[in-house]
Amino acid sequence: MSRGVRFGTVGISGLLVNQSALWSLVALGDINYLVAAIVATQCSTAWNFALVEVWAFRPRRLDGLWRRFAQFVVLNNGALLMRIPLLALLTGVFGIHYLLSNLITLVVLFVCRFALSDGLIWREEVA
Numbered sequence: 001m002s003r004g005v006r007f008g009t010v011g012i013s014g015l016l017v018n019q020s021a022l023w024s025l026v027a028l029g030d031i032n033y034l035v036a037a038i039v040a041t042q043c044s045t046a047w048n049f050a051l052v053e054v055w056a057f058r059p060r061r062l063d064g065l066w067r068r069f070a071q072f073v074v075l076n077n078g079a080l081l082m083r084i085p086l087l088a089l090l091t092g093v094f095g096i097h098y099l100l101s102n103l104i105t106l107v108v109l110f111v112c113r114f115a116l117s118d119g120l121i122w123r124e125e126v127a
Helices: 002-028 033-056 067-093 098-108 110-121
Strands: none
Touching: 002 033, 002 098, 033 067, 033 098, 067 098, 098 110
16 A cells, blocks of 8 residues: 555544544534634644554654654644634635535645655655
8 A cells, every 4th residue: 555545544534533623622612613623633633643653654763753743743733824714714704614614624735745744754764
Protein backbone atom coordinates (compact mmCIF):
# COMPACT_ATOMS: atom_id res chain seq x y z
CA MET A 1 0.00 0.00 0.00
CA SER A 2 1.44 3.40 -0.96
CA ARG A 3 2.28 6.10 1.55
CA GLY A 4 -0.39 8.30 -0.01
CA VAL A 5 -3.09 5.68 0.58
CA ARG A 6 -1.90 5.07 4.15
CA PHE A 7 -1.78 8.84 4.78
CA GLY A 8 -5.31 9.14 3.38
CA THR A 9 -6.56 6.29 5.55
CA VAL A 10 -5.10 7.96 8.63
CA GLY A 11 -6.66 11.21 7.46
CA ILE A 12 -10.10 9.62 7.28
CA SER A 13 -9.76 8.36 10.84
CA GLY A 14 -8.58 11.83 11.83
CA LEU A 15 -11.68 13.33 10.21
CA LEU A 16 -13.78 11.20 12.53
CA VAL A 17 -11.75 12.32 15.55
CA ASN A 18 -11.94 15.96 14.49
CA GLN A 19 -15.66 15.90 13.72
CA SER A 20 -16.45 14.05 16.97
CA ALA A 21 -14.40 16.47 19.05
CA LEU A 22 -15.96 19.45 17.26
CA TRP A 23 -19.49 18.16 17.76
CA SER A 24 -18.83 17.33 21.42
CA LEU A 25 -17.38 20.74 22.17
CA VAL A 26 -20.19 22.62 20.42
CA ALA A 27 -23.20 20.46 21.28
CA LEU A 28 -22.22 19.30 24.76
CA GLY A 29 -19.79 22.00 25.83
CA ASP A 30 -21.68 24.94 24.33
CA ILE A 31 -18.44 26.31 22.85
CA ASN A 32 -18.42 28.53 19.76
CA TYR A 33 -17.82 26.42 16.65
CA LEU A 34 -14.70 28.39 15.63
CA VAL A 35 -13.06 27.98 19.04
CA ALA A 36 -14.14 24.34 19.08
CA ALA A 37 -12.57 23.81 15.64
CA ILE A 38 -9.23 25.01 17.02
CA VAL A 39 -9.42 22.57 19.94
CA ALA A 40 -10.68 19.72 17.73
CA THR A 41 -7.70 20.28 15.43
CA GLN A 42 -5.33 19.74 18.35
CA CYS A 43 -7.09 16.44 19.13
CA SER A 44 -6.94 15.18 15.56
CA THR A 45 -3.37 16.42 15.12
CA ALA A 46 -2.16 14.24 18.01
CA TRP A 47 -4.20 11.27 16.72
CA ASN A 48 -3.00 11.68 13.14
CA PHE A 49 0.64 12.13 14.09
CA ALA A 50 0.69 8.92 16.08
CA LEU A 51 -0.83 6.90 13.23
CA VAL A 52 1.17 8.59 10.48
CA GLU A 53 4.35 8.09 12.44
CA VAL A 54 3.93 4.37 13.08
CA TRP A 55 1.96 3.28 10.02
CA ALA A 56 1.88 5.70 7.10
CA PHE A 57 5.53 6.74 6.89
CA ARG A 58 7.23 4.26 9.26
CA PRO A 59 10.51 6.03 9.91
CA ARG A 60 13.42 3.73 10.50
CA ARG A 61 14.71 5.61 13.53
CA LEU A 62 13.25 7.18 16.63
CA ASP A 63 15.67 10.08 16.53
CA GLY A 64 13.92 13.12 15.17
CA LEU A 65 10.56 12.08 16.64
CA TRP A 66 10.05 15.37 18.49
CA ARG A 67 11.21 17.35 15.45
CA ARG A 68 8.68 15.52 13.25
CA PHE A 69 5.95 16.05 15.85
CA ALA A 70 6.71 19.78 16.09
CA GLN A 71 6.72 20.11 12.31
CA PHE A 72 3.42 18.22 12.06
CA VAL A 73 1.83 20.47 14.70
CA VAL A 74 3.10 23.60 12.92
CA LEU A 75 1.82 22.27 9.58
CA ASN A 76 -1.66 21.47 10.92
CA ASN A 77 -1.93 24.74 12.82
CA GLY A 78 -0.71 26.61 9.75
CA ALA A 79 -3.49 24.93 7.79
CA LEU A 80 -5.85 25.90 10.59
CA LEU A 81 -5.03 29.56 9.91
CA MET A 82 -6.50 29.02 6.44
CA ARG A 83 -9.34 26.77 7.58
CA ILE A 84 -10.85 29.04 10.26
CA PRO A 85 -11.69 31.94 7.89
CA LEU A 86 -13.09 29.46 5.36
CA LEU A 87 -15.11 27.75 8.10
CA ALA A 88 -16.47 31.13 9.23
CA LEU A 89 -17.36 32.02 5.63
CA LEU A 90 -19.12 28.74 4.90
CA THR A 91 -21.06 28.69 8.17
CA GLY A 92 -21.46 32.35 9.06
CA VAL A 93 -22.11 33.76 5.59
CA PHE A 94 -23.48 30.84 3.56
CA GLY A 95 -25.32 29.17 6.43
CA ILE A 96 -23.78 25.72 5.93
CA HIS A 97 -23.90 23.60 9.10
CA TYR A 98 -20.61 23.87 10.99
CA LEU A 99 -19.88 20.12 10.76
CA LEU A 100 -20.26 20.08 6.97
CA SER A 101 -18.24 23.30 6.68
CA ASN A 102 -15.51 21.77 8.84
CA LEU A 103 -15.43 18.63 6.70
CA ILE A 104 -15.16 20.71 3.52
CA THR A 105 -12.23 22.71 4.90
CA LEU A 106 -10.40 19.56 5.99
CA VAL A 107 -10.83 17.87 2.62
CA VAL A 108 -9.79 20.99 0.70
CA LEU A 109 -6.47 21.16 2.54
CA PHE A 110 -5.75 17.39 2.57
CA VAL A 111 -3.62 17.38 -0.59
CA CYS A 112 -1.50 20.28 0.62
CA ARG A 113 -0.91 18.62 3.99
CA PHE A 114 0.12 15.34 2.33
CA ALA A 115 2.53 17.04 -0.05
CA LEU A 116 4.17 18.98 2.76
CA SER A 117 4.24 15.99 5.12
CA ASP A 118 5.74 13.71 2.49
CA GLY A 119 8.20 16.26 1.18
CA LEU A 120 9.35 17.90 4.39
CA ILE A 121 8.56 15.99 7.56
CA TRP A 122 9.02 12.37 6.50
CA ARG A 123 11.25 12.83 3.45
CA GLU A 124 13.81 10.16 2.79
CA GLU A 125 17.13 11.16 4.29
CA VAL A 126 20.08 11.13 1.95
CA ALA A 127 22.89 8.94 3.25
